[in-house]
Amino acid sequence: MLKKFFTVGALMFVLSVAAMAQQAQQQASPPPQIKTHLKAGDAAPDFTLPGTDGKTYKLSDFKGKKTVVLAFYVLAFTGG
Helix, strand or coil: CHHHHHHHHHHHHHHHHHHHHHHHHHHHCCCCCCCCCCCCCCCCCCCEEECCCCCEEEHHHHCCCCCCCCCCCCCCCCCC
């Protein structure tokens, strides 16, 4: 019984140390730099995207008419 207790304790210690090491490694690496010529506040370049209704929409079609919100759902409908 005492041997099982020490085995479980040692396993938990090893897993805790591994988790802390992984967390420290993730915190140490800087976030990736996005390479773009745009700066905060710049106007978005014109682009065309397909809508969920099958139509194609162009950003310039909405200029001066409506507010445009572009949302990306990373991994949407991918099961990931």
